[in-house]
Structures are given as structure tokens and as C-alpha cells.
Amino acid sequence: MVDARSPATRKDIATAMSMQVAARQPFCYLWVMKIEEKYISDTVRKGIGLLAEIHKRKHEAYIAGGAVRDLVIRQLGMVPGTDAEVPVHDVDIATNMPIEDLKLAFRCDSNNGEAHGTILVHYEGLVFEVTQFRVDG
Numbered sequence: 001m002v003d004a005r006s007p008a009t010r011k012d013i014a015t016a017m018s019m020q021v022a023a024r025q026p027f028c029y030l031w032v033m034k035i036e037e038k039y040i041s042d043t044v045r046k047g048i049g050l051l052a053e054i055h056k057r058k059h060e061a062y063i064a065g066g067a068v069r070d071l072v073i074r075q076l077g078m079v080p081g082t083d084a085e086v087p088v089h090d091v092d093i094a095t096n097m098p099i100e101d102l103k104l105a106f107r108c109d110s111n112n113g114e115a116h117g118t119i120l121v122h123y124e125g126l127v128f129e130v131t132q133f134r135v136d137g
Helices: 007-022 042-056 066-075 081-085 099-105
Strands: 061-064 092-095 107-109 118-123 126-132
Touching: 042 061, 042 066, 042 092, 042 118, 042 126, 061 066, 099 107, 099 118
Parallel strands: 092 126
Antiparallel strands: 061 092, 107 118, 118 126
16 A cells, blocks of 8 residues: 655655646546544534435445545645644535435535536535536536
8 A cells, every 4th residue: 555645655646646737638546545533524524424325325425526635635744734623614525316316315405506417415414515427528
């Protein structure tokens, strides 16, 4: 297993990403990283609970967007000073669960994004933006 916290690994990842961005090439890296408990906020925990509820209904679901970035950069020690202690508070979900099924399973509101596959799902006192898997381009 690669230690993503090592400076050499971080440099390799950053170099590969910056080269692909400069060349305007799409990139995707998949790796498993253990996130320390101190970075898992109540919002992230509840988001994980929503993922579990979606999985129980035989659909895929993942935390997406800025929450993933924020968790990773905290774990890698790339957030300066006390900013690392600010909890991740904006958790978005990506899923293949149809919007109509989400509406049947959870309390939902429209954010005028349904045409793009996005709906607001209320779960354990929080509101999560849930978006259908898609390919932009």
C-alpha cells in the first residue's frame, strides 16, 4: 500500500495532476485512503448514513465533490494551520438511484436542478444535494 501522506507520494500525485490539467486532459485517480476520525464531522457521518440507506435500496451512492477534496487534503496535511480543524460541512452525494425513487424513500425538495439530475434530500436533520451519475462533456 502506498502511503499517501509521504511527501514523495504527494509530489508525484500533484505533478501527475498538474501535467494533465496543463495538457487539458481529463484525469481520475482512484485509491483507498483511511481518513482519521478527527476529520469525520457529524455532517460526514450523516452523509455516510444516507449512503447506507441508498445502498439498502440496492443502488450505488458515493460522497462526491468538495467534501472528498476537503477530507483528502486534510488527511494529507495539505491544509495550513487551524484550517485543518474546520469540519467538512458540505457533503454532496452521487448516485444511480432515480429521482422518483429518492422522492419515495426520503423527504425531498427541488432546487430547480431536477432537469440536471439533482434533488435535495432531507436526512437526519440535514439537507444533502443528491445528483444522478452523469457524464459531462
